[in-house]
Amino acid sequence: MFKKILIANRGEIAVRIVKACREMNIISAAIYSDADKNALHVRTADEAYHVGNSPASESYLDVNKVLTIAKKISADAVHPGYGFLSENAEFINSVGEAGITFIGPSAESVKLMGEKTAARRLMEKSKVPIVPGTVNPIQSIEEGKEIAEKIGYPVMLKAAAGGGGKGMRKVFSSDEFSNAFERAKNESKKAFSDDNIYIEKFIENPKHIEVQILGDQFGNYIHLYERDCSVQRRHQKVIEEAPSAFVDEETRKHLTTAAINAAKACNYFNAGTIEFLMDENKDFYFLEMNTRLQVEHPVTEMITGIDLVKEQIKIAAGEKLKIKQNEFTNKGFAIECRVYAEDVDNNFAPSIGTIIHHRLPSGPGIRVDRGIDLQTEVSVYYDPLLSKLIAWGKTRDEAIARMKRALGEYQIAGVITNMGACRWVLNHPKFLDSSFTINFIDEEFLSLQPGEWKNNISQEINDVVTVMAALLKAEENKLMPSKYNCSGNNNWDSEEDA
Amino acid sequence: MHDFIVTVGEEKRIVSVTNNHIVLDGKKLAVELSKVNKHLYLLRLDNKVFEVTTTKLSNEKYSFLVTGNYFETTVRTSLREKAVEYLNQKQRLSRNDIIKAPMPGLLLKLKKKTGDKVEMGESIAILEAMKMENDIISPATGIIKEVNKKEGMSVEKDEIILKIE
Structure with missing residues (x-):
């Protein structure tokens, strides 16, 4: 087993990996940029090394800097987390060339699945259903328009090198094509240094259903059931759950078989996720494979009891998968809310600042994977994900009830979060009956008048806030009657109460 | 009291x-x-x-x-509330439409210059934040009176990008 793992990431996922290392008695080494000097992953890891300036391109994305540290500190493995260098085949190769183990799949698998058009060709060959469209990048606007005409609008333009919604555009008609094409190309070039774009037919009102798999280096595979990640804004997931209440046993069988076939087709090992779109008839189409750990991996851990990060480390160290498919099943339901620093009332604009107050929710069935604590800095440089709130219940209803409770308990001050909006989703009839699709936020939330989603907040809470504002202002203006003046002491003042 | x-x-x-x-x-x-x-x-x-x-x-x-x-x-x-209300009312009478950055980011593109006509709902700038390109949409029809920022500049939230008359 490894002695020291360099964690080439930041935020909650770096903290998550530190925890796995600690449980396995492996030394964890964090890296940090200027902006992350006080970050939680730095405080948590056994060792922490400065990697560069705040912009990701000069720190977490800089292959040479990360590699130099890995060598200098004699790390025998590198865990990439998700995002940053996790799906960078060149990085995987350079890590290998330095005699260090990459905790993840081979560079070949990543390359194959990262090139979305190549992946689509391979899936087509391996009898995994794909969304109708091109299996090669589009060469010109004219060619693209012709193809779009043939498969019928609306179509999706997607970055061949892409993922995470970047370089992706929906096109309704040929009038919009060239503008959308240029925009997708630009975004893709910036995000992935590659501007190849392909076309897919737009599937109306699908669900985003994905299957978690694990494979070792000896050709053994298991699936860990599916996740429903349909609650998305701007193609970014917000709420995920496992298993999907929409998927029946028969569909689950086909879905998980297709996922394992997809993994086998690219000789995959380590943890991976095969993403599908599922239409209302429960027909599903391969979307892409994520060749890394997913943000939403905890919901799978909660229903299977399997620690995915530890399994990743064991697989990378050359161990055989000990868990057999027939030795476990899915138990209960788990939901995850991604707590983002964003202002949902201001077009989901990122909210930046210092965390000045932080209190975690707790109690039965609650887990928090977080990247923040007091005095951590939430900056413009990185993804606005602060932490992930996960709730497990014997039934889906119980998981939802626990999540709603925990969202009420979680206190964060210093930045605006999306927690209130998450709770709005959990109360929505379409969430409760699992009929929500990837258009849920667009159709149900964005169509509301500004602030309308807050309408169900009780008058009592409004009163509390109103009185608090007046009292704080009175205190500040030194107009506070002594009865309420509590600065410096914690006593309930009830002496002269009638 | x-x-x-x-x-x-x-x-x-x-x-x-x-x-x-x-x-x-x-x-x-x-x-x-x-x-x-x-x-x-x-x-x-x-x-x-x-x-x-x-x-x-x-x-x-x-x-x-x-x-x-x-x-x-x-x-x-x-x-103070009364004073602010009075000021607001005065301002409303001579109000121009001010386009502010809705979020911190990088001003990728400015599609209008001073004197240009602009339609309500038209995209007037592209702001890159968190690696996503966001269109900034004109809230009014009018003429660009003033452009305060240049392409490639980074802007803070609520910084004024341009004014429409």
């Missing part, structure tokens, strides 16, 4: 703070307050104790988090 005007969303409410009690929109409330720390207070209202997380946003603005509900409030003495 001191009167405060508290604005939550669109709603304005009057809070009177006196030596013996608090009156909210004319209704007397049984309130007790205890400070845990600068950012966490306990407020007792009748038989219920609320944990209230608070942040001071500016001289007149506080944000609150109560049982998972987030609020931003503006609070002024009643005198």
